[in-house]
Amino acid sequence: MVFILGVNFPERNLVKKSLETFFGIGHNTSSRLLSRFYINPTCKVGELANKQVLDITAALSDMKIENDLRRQNLDDIKRLKETGAYRGRRHALGLPVRGQRTRTQIKTAVKLNRMERRL
């Protein structure tokens, strides 16, 4: 088990997939992170050198990921609501924001858009 940014990953997992478990890191960011520290994409967590683990953790702690990113997301929506923008109103009403039709298929908006949105 190897700790990366306080999360424990089993050694057999791919480093790339492990990085992508963090909110805010996808294929592109993880690939770029790996190449920054000269880690090949098929590298397993167990094969990382100590220094590489520390480097990755340091790089991740500088990035806006996980709760910081979620909070920023909420702040952005809050700003829209407070300025009374159309998008803010749609968020508050639980309706789609980007001009979709509302006759059918708005489950995501119903689920997510509400006055007090969850983190």
Next chain:
Amino acid sequence: MASAFCRSCLSRLPRASLLPPPTVPRTTTTATAAAATAGFHTSAAHYANPTKKSNSLDSGPKYRQAKSAKMKRKKPVERTRPPPIGERKALRNRIVLGNPNALEPTDMQNISVENMGDPRVRGSVVGLPVSMLEQLRSVHAFKKSQGWGLFRRPATFMRKEALEMGRLFEKISGEEQGKVVKKVITGKVGSGKSVFLTQAMAMGFLKNWVVFTVPETQELVNAHTGYAPLDDANPGLYVQNQATSQLLQRTFKANEKVLSGLKVSQEHPALKSLVKPGMTLAQLTGLGIKDQAVAWPIFQALWAELTSTSAPRPPVLVTVDGLSHWMQNSKYRTADFKPIHAHDLVFVRHFLSLLKPGVNGNSTLPNGGLLLYATSGSNSPRIYSFDVALKQLEATTSGINPKSPEFPQVDAYQSPDPRVIEAFTAPQPTSAKEGKLELQPLSGLTPEDTVGYMEFWAKSGLIRQYMNFRWVSQLWTKSSGGIIGELHRLAGRLRVPQRT
């Protein structure tokens, strides 16, 4: 019209029962059928519970509600434990080298120092000595698709080119010591390029040469092994420690006998603390296998030792299979996410630099040797620059002047890779013993050779019919002119013997 009241109990009949009876012929045998079509009421129908409301799903979708459609959760599938790590790969890469059900041809010779250049063995199949199989396995000389598991024991066919190579081995080990021959081997799918390399390895082991092999070029560029920048002095170059360590391991296992007879003769400033005077080259190689971090410096030291002229050293055989993977960008990335060209990996760069002539009148291999770099017919990316480079090499091999109009030129609109073209355009070697890079195409067997090859099949008991010239000639034609892989495929098919 019928009354609205029941005559027996005076209860009001339902409206439906007042309708004329249905036209369906009544059967009195079953009570239920009678009740369903009865013209009079039954109290059961009257007092039945009102029908239940149908499920909310049936009444159409509900919009603007979080739970408008419930999905049924699938039951988790029970999984068995996966096999241990490495087992599946081992099973996939397992190579069977023998078939106890096949017969062993009684007159089959083994390849040996005496017969490897003997024109009398041309057109026959020679066995690989059993004592050498472990060495050949350790340099990955056998591939899975080559059908070794069909015959009693591993054996290869001696074609014209193989005999010429055998004579070359004899010359380099004998009268023309220090000679270097460099060849790029091309040919269609199944024309026997990889087995040609296997034969070269076998001959190298027989002559006590040091054999270096790169059995899969793809493995070095598909980003499946670790990489790191070489050092600060050489920006833009990358080292692959794990792959280098594996190369050292292959070399050590296959050449242990030769390497343990040779001693370190030079100083290696990069490895001061590790290399001790009087160490054998086998011990030196072992250091790189043990510690991957020093694998590359150890490989360089080993190469420097083998190419030094201060002590007697054996000739070197280098084989590379599937050259085209090295002629494009690798899957590795630089720190700023740019692709790394395969030629910037020091491992690849080293083996490609051998194709160039040595500088300052020195030979690339001062103790002599053979470089055989084969292309692959099946697993090779299509690279325009490499195709042109091979055409140009073919032209120079056949003696066409590069300035003449027949010489194949690069089409600038195809965006050729100058590094690839440059890798194969070698100037005239300055050393007299060093040969220029040549192209050796492998084509099909001659019809006479095909007879010899099919006789081996018959003697192994693998053909269920009488072998005659007509049948062999049919096979030769069907295999597009004796392409040996096709011959193998056609002859190996199950046939029903013809009744005459």
